Amino acid sequence: MEKYNLALVVFTWLTQASVGLIILRAIYMRRSSAGDDKIYITGRYILLTAFILLVTGLLFSFAHLNYPRHAFNALNNIISSWMSREILAEIILLFILLAWYIINGFTIKKTPQIIMEILAGLSGVALIYLMVRTYMLPSLQGLNTPAFPLSFIITPLLSGSAIIYFFLRKSEPELAIKYKLFFAIIFLFSLINHLIFRAFHHTLGVFNIYSAFYLAALIISVPSLYSTLKNKNVMSDVIFLNLAIICDFLNRVYALTYTNPAL
């Protein structure tokens, strides 16, 4: 990797998975036809997962600092640095999720839940916007294309719907299927997104590890979707989702690595 290191890719990816989960959870809470208790428990697990993803992401962001002892200085330049703003938003979201999880443990009343849901959703979206701004620097020509912000919208929706699908697969198969179909559509967008990146920056040649994974995911998606629609859970299910997730992760690696050679 030329300019970026893997820790940073993982950081952006996990953080976005967390935000996607929060947003898609809101849909689950409204669309599920399971009993209130069941919805509450599943919702709480999803919330916990989002929190864990966010914390893990933050830990990875520390790993990319070469001098983490000064880490708190990163908030020094809110006035002009997009990175400072991004980190502030990340910390705010972390505290909102923590508070939400605690409140959620004490009360199942609707109003506080909805307030926290809106707060978390808004700061999640703000965080993604700030992440986009952090990387869309005028000096990084390769990232200064619409494909880049698009990839920061695709990842949350893709990983969010995959995780919720796995939560619902056994208990609420009908709703799970809708999440999976949504996932498949977003995966197509991920593929298109990757092709756009590739069209402008073909330093690696046509066939490489990136195309191999996308091709494999595309092929396996056929039996997987077929079996889902027929309401059977087969192995290709898991393989497709995992492969597609790996593809999207690789797409991020590609965007942050090969679209911007030094100078």
Place this chain on the structure above:
Amino acid sequence: MKTYGFYIDTVNCSGCKTCQVACQDKNDLEPGHLWRKIIDIEGGDWKNDNGVFSEYPFAYHVSLACNHCSDPLCVQSCPTQAMHVTDIGAVDIDQDKCIGCGYCTWACPYDAPKLDKRTGRMSKCDLCYDRITKNENPSCVDACPMRALDFGDIEVLKEKYGNTRSIFPLASPELTKPNIIIRPHKNSLKASVRNASIANREEL
């Protein structure tokens, strides 16, 4: 306050890298850790004149350090305010604040800030503060055997050498307003159409 800048003569530069080594020596940099670097450009094509092919190969070199820009994106982007403008107008890094995140390198179109693996923090050209406050040139400028580098008040350099601020493969000067004046190599003007590329990427 005057604004300091470098003059870079890409016509006379032979790509010998003496400036690069002088900088490493003066600042005690490890091998591969370059505050000043030489970008080697190579390119060329064929001309078809009624079935008679003639070749047009060319090469030139750009000696580049931090340009102590007037609109430094690195300063604006640095999350810790470690990257700052000093009292003499140079752009420098406060080692007590830097976290080594590398964001300045992404923000800088010239890839000037480099990680010092020994300290885990960024470092880059400081204009040889100790030398210029004694009215001496930065080490690189005095070391050049071709006299291809010059240093001083950017307004004076502008009068002496013109006002070209970019050359292939450097970014548009609009981005950061770099304080460099360039004497462009004649082949640089058509460099992009003649398949020019950076020949020594692995060194930079």
